[in-house]
Amino acid sequence: MSADREYDVVMALSYYAPYVSGLTEAARVVAEGLASRGQRVLVVTTRHDASLPAEEVLNGVAVRRTRVVARLGKGVISPSFPFVVAREARRAAVLNLHLPLLEAGPITLLARRTPVVLTYQCDVAMGAGLVDRLQQAVMDRSVALAMRRSAVVCPSSDDYAEHSRLAVEMAGKARAIAPPCLDRSGGRPTFRDGPGLHVGFVGRIVEEKGLEYLVEGFRRLDDPDARLLVAGDYAKVAGGSVVERVRRAAGEDSRVRLLGFLPDASLPDLYASLDVFALPSVNSFEAFGIVQVEAMLTGVPSLASDLPGVRMPVRHTGFGTIVAPRDPEAVHRGLVELQRAQPDRAAGAARTRAIYGPGLSIDQYAELFATVGK
Template sequence: MTQRTITHDVVMGLTYYSPYVSGLTEAARLVAEGLAARGKRVLVVATRHEAHLPAHEVLNGVEVRRTPVVARLGKGVISPTFPAVVARAARRSRVLNLHMPLLEAGAVALLSGSTPTVLTYQCDVSMQGTRLDRVQQRVMDLSSAAAMRRSDVVVPSSDDYAVHSRLRPAMEGRTRAIAPPCVDRRGGAPAFRDGAGPHVGFVGRIVEEKGLEFLVEGFRRLEDPTARLLIAGDHARVAGGSVVERVRAAVGADPRIRLLGFLPDDRLADLYASLDVFALPSVNSFEAFGIVQVEAMLAGVPSLASDIPGVRIPVQRTGFGVVVAPRDPDAVHRGLRDLTLDLSDRVDGARRTAELYGLERTLDEYDAVFESVARPGGR
C-alpha cells in the first residue's frame, strides 16, 4: 500500500458515538477530538443509533460516519454493514482503534487485514440475566478475544482491571494501560447547592451497574437534615433500559435527595463546584474506571468509590477519597460520614489527581502508542 492511499491517521470503530453519552463514548470522543486538534486525520465509524442522525458529518474536527441500524438487541444494536465499513476505512488508515466491548470486534479485526490495530478495552460485558443474555455475553467475549489475538496493543484503563478481566489470557503480553481522558472542570459556580450542609453527588447513566440504590440507602442513614444528595444522569435514552423507578423507590419521600436528570457538559463544572463528596457506587465489572469520579477529583472533590477492579484505582493512587465494599449501604454510609466530616486537603488532592490523570497526559500516551505501531503514510 502506497502513502497516497492512506486517507486517515486513525480510524476509530465503536457502537455508539456522540451525541450518545456514556463513559465509553466520551472517552472515544475526547481522544478523537484531542488528536484531531493536534493535526491528526481522525475518522470515527459508529452506528446510526438514532434515525435522525446524519450518516456523515464532521464534529469538532473529527469525521464521523454512521452505519444503518436494523434492530436492537439488549444494550446493543445490529448494523450489518458496520464491520465492512470500519474495515474498509481501516485499510486506508495508519492505525485502527476499536473501542470495546464491541460485538463486531473479531470480524473487524479479521477484515482489516494488515492494518496495525490498537484495542481500547473499556470493560468486560456483564449480562447475567436471561439465557439469551448469557449467550450474548459469551459471543461478545469470543469476538473480543479474537480481536485481541490479532491486535498489536490492548489498552485497558488500568493494570488492575486487566489482570481481573475475564479476557486476561487473550490480552496478556499486549497490554499498555492508559487512563481514559478526563476533563478539568474547575472554576464552576456552586449553583446546585441548597444550604450549608454536606452535598454528595453522582453523575452517570441511571442504570443497574451504577448501584445507585445502595448509594441512596447509605445516604439516607445520614441523620443530618441539611445533607443533600444530587443525582445527575440520563434515564430516558439509555441503551438496555434505565432503573430510575428502582432509584425513586429507594429515595421514597426523602426531601434531601434530588434527581437532576441529564446535565449537559456546560453544567458539570457547576455541579462539581456544588459538591463536598462525589460517589461512584458501581457494582459490577461493566464499570472499569469512572471518568466522572476523576473529573470531580480534579475539581477538588474527594470520591467514594466501590472496591472493584479499576474503579478503586484513582482513589488508591491519589489517596483522595475512600474505597468501600460494593452493594453495601452500611459501608457507603460510613464512607460518606467520614468524608463529609473531613473536608481538608482538597487542593492537594486535586493536584495529585491532575499529575496522574490530566487530559493532555492521556492524549500524549495514546499518540505515542498509535505512532509506535502505525504504518507510514502522509497527506
C-alpha cells in the same frame, strides 16, 4: 503517520456522540484531541438514532454512521457496520476499536494488514438468562479473537486488566492508558442548597451504577441539610434505565434530588457544589469512572466502590475512600468518614492532576498510534 494513507486513525465503536456514556466520551475526547493536533481521524459508528446524519464532521472528526436494523438489549444490529469499518481501516495507518464490541473479531480479520489497537473499556456484564449468557459468550469470543490479532490492548488500568475475564488474552499485549479526563474547574456552587454535606453523582441511571445503594446509604445520614444530587440521563439510555428503582429507594426523602441530564456546561457548577463525589458501581461493566476523576480534579474527594479499576484513582491519589459494593452501610460509613476527615481539596486535586491530568491520555494514545502505525 503514513502520508499515503487517507486517515491516520480510524476509530470504531457502537455508540458515539451525541450519545453520552463513559465509553463514548473517552473515544470522543481522544478523537477530537488527535484531530486538534492535525491528525486525520474517522469514527465509524452506528446510526443508533435515525434522526442523526449518516455522515458529518464533529469538532474536526469525520463521523460515519451505518444503518441499524434491530436492537438487542443494550446493543444494536447493523449488518454493514463491520464491513464499513474494515474498508475504511484498510485506508488508515491504525485501526482503533473500542471494546466491548460484538463485531471486533470479524473486523480484525477483514481489516487485513492494518495494525489494530484495542481500547478495552470493560468486560460485558449481562444478566443470568440464557439469551444473556449466550450473548456474553459470543461477545467474549469475538473480543478474544480481536485481542489475538491486535498489536496492543489498552485497558484503563493494570488492575482492571488483571481481573478481567479476558486477562489471559491480554497478557503480553496490555498497555494501560487511563481514559481522558477533562478539566471541569472554575464553576460556581449554584446547585448547593444549605450548609449540609452535599454528595453528587453523574452518569447514566442504569443498573451497573448501583445508585439504589448510594441512596440507601445516604438516607442513613441524620442531617436534614444533607443533599444527594443525582445527575444523569434516564430517558435515552441503551438497555433501559432503573430510575424507578432509584425513586423507590429515595421514597419521600426530599434531600435526594434527581437532576436529569446535565449538559457539559453545567458540570463545573455541579462539582463546585459538592463535598463528596460518589461512584457506587456494582459490576465489571464499570472499569474506571471518568466522572469521579473529573470531580477529583476540581478538588472533590471520591467515594468509590472496591472494584477493579474503579478503586484505582482513589488508591493512586489517596483522595477519597473505597467502600464495598452493594452495601448501603459501607456507603454511609464512607460518607461520615469523609465528612469528618475533610480532605485537603487543593492537595487532592494536585495529586489527581499529576496522574490523570487533562491531555495525558491523548499524549499517550498519540505516541502509541504513531509507533504502531509506522
